[in-house]
Amino acid sequence: MIYSNNKLLIDKIAVDKIVKQFGTPTYCYSYNQLKENILKFKKNFNKVNPLICFAVKANNNTRILKEISKLGLGADVVSKGELMAALKSKIDPKKIVFSGVGKTYQEIEFAAKKKVLLINAESQSEIETILKIARKVNRVIDIGIRLNPNVDAKTIKEITTGKTINKFGLTEKEVIGLINHYKKSKYLNIKCLSVHIGSQITSHIPYLKMLKAIQKIIDKTKFNFKYIDLGGGMGINYGENNQRLNYKKYSNQIDKFVKKNKVKVIFEPGRSIIGNTGYLLTKIIYIKKTNRINFIIVDAGMNDLMRPALYKAFHRIIPSIKNRNKVSKRHDFVGPICETTDKFLSIKSYQRLNEGDNVVICDVGAYGKVLSSNYNLRVSPKEILIKNSKVIEIKKKKVLKKLFN
Numbered sequence: 001m002i003y004s005n006n007k008l009l010i011d012k013i014a015v016d017k018i019v020k021q022f023g024t025p026t027y028c029y030s031y032n033q034l035k036e037n038i039l040k041f042k043k044n045f046n047k048v049n050p051l052i053c054f055a056v057k058a059n060n061n062t063r064i065l066k067e068i069s070k071l072g073l074g075a076d077v078v079s080k081g082e083l084m085a086a087l088k089s090k091i092d093p094k095k096i097v098f099s100g101v102g103k104t105y106q107e108i109e110f111a112a113k114k115k116v117l118l119i120n121a122e123s124q125s126e127i128e129t130i131l132k133i134a135r136k137v138n139r140v141i142d143i144g145i146r147l148n149p150n151v152d153a154k155t156i157k158e159i160t161t162g163k164t165i166n167k168f169g170l171t172e173k174e175v176i177g178l179i180n181h182y183k184k185s186k187y188l189n190i191k192c193l194s195v196h197i198g199s200q201i202t203s204h205i206p207y208l209k210m211l212k213a214i215q216k217i218i219d220k221t222k223f224n225f226k227y228i229d230l231g232g233g234m235g236i237n238y239g240e241n242n243q244r245l246n247y248k249k250y251s252n253q254i255d256k257f258v259k260k261n262k263v264k265v266i267f268e269p270g271r272s273i274i275g276n277t278g279y280l281l282t283k284i285i286y287i288k289k290t291n292r293i294n295f296i297i298v299d300a301g302m303n304d305l306m307r308p309a310l311y312k313a314f315h316r317i318i319p320s321i322k323n324r325n326k327v328s329k330r331h332d333f334v335g336p337i338c339e340t341t342d343k344f345l346s347i348k349s350y351q352r353l354n355e356g357d358n359v360v361i362c363d364v365g366a367y368g369k370v371l372s373s374n375y376n377l378r379v380s381p382k383e384i385l386i387k388n389s390k391v392i393e394i395k396k397k398k399v400l401k402k403l404f405n
Helices: 015-022 031-044 062-070 080-088 105-113 124-137 172-182 205-221 247-261 271-277 307-311
Strands: 002-004 007-010 026-030 051-055 074-077 096-098 118-121 141-146 188-194 227-229 264-267 278-289 293-298 317-319 330-334 343-347 358-362 382-387 390-395
Touching (some): 015 026, 015 278, 015 382, 015 390, 031 051, 031 062, 031 271, 062 382, 105 118, 105 124, 124 141, 172 188, 172 205, 188 205, 205 247, 271 278, 307 343
Parallel strands (some): 026 382, 051 264, 096 118, 118 141, 141 188
Antiparallel strands (some): 026 278, 278 293, 278 358, 317 358, 382 390
């Protein structure tokens, strides 16, 4: 995304031109950025040669998933719906990992019938459910067991998943007990030790602590896992600060770990693959000026992009037309929803804006559209993809009448 003659371009196409054709609010994705991210991720871990399973929870648009599949990735899913989306997108079941803390009997049975690579279990009760299904279908089911390593990911508390106060995974003692209990099962094949400590992680230190916790399990059980699922959580730079994950240090430690234990690593990246590929195009409806604040009221709301309201997440907002007329006054970019938390950004100063101008909310490819809702009976935005200099509509905007019972 660059400016040319003061006009903002996404993959060489002017934002205002896109808006003229598709309207606002609209989610726009860059295929070029998606491909670059995937190639960069593979390069970062080329020594390890991992199985990369994209976290469908981050973005479940089936056109996006098809492109991801063509670029060689599998899928990490956490529901029957996500599994169906992955299969519809032609992702090989043997490259699909079924995770999640609350899988139902019906979901597990569906995954077993589709012969996914692994079902990562998070409790003994879930393992017993898988066992019941395996006996019913008279077939061995490959499973993983998720460890909760009690490691602080040093991220937003709402997206931390690897501490004992979190609902995810099992303690070291519980994991060891379950391995010993089920390792000789006729219907369950424990193939994987799984872990995922959180999201938007920008330091390699928590990951190194996570690897040590996994190594302790291997050393104590002497169990030969085929796979170690290291989850995802790799953070991206949203522009608020410049802290970035040191992939080299993390990759080097994984390389040593793999050579020592002779295992295949699975990753479940979401944000690092799709986050910076997405933009939310929105139009300024009104500018409401008070003594202290200029409220920039746009036609996108928290129902379209929940992250700022949910996590106080930071997203840059960039005008479609750049000018040098700076207004030294606080600007709050807000939506039309009847909630005080319907605010995208508060900034000390900004360029001069006018009603009717278009602005772009950046880095919304992950946990953007998937978290949207019809709150205030507002329809969800359409989604478009820019590929090979063409703008393709990949999800239509719903008709308002269809929201009514």
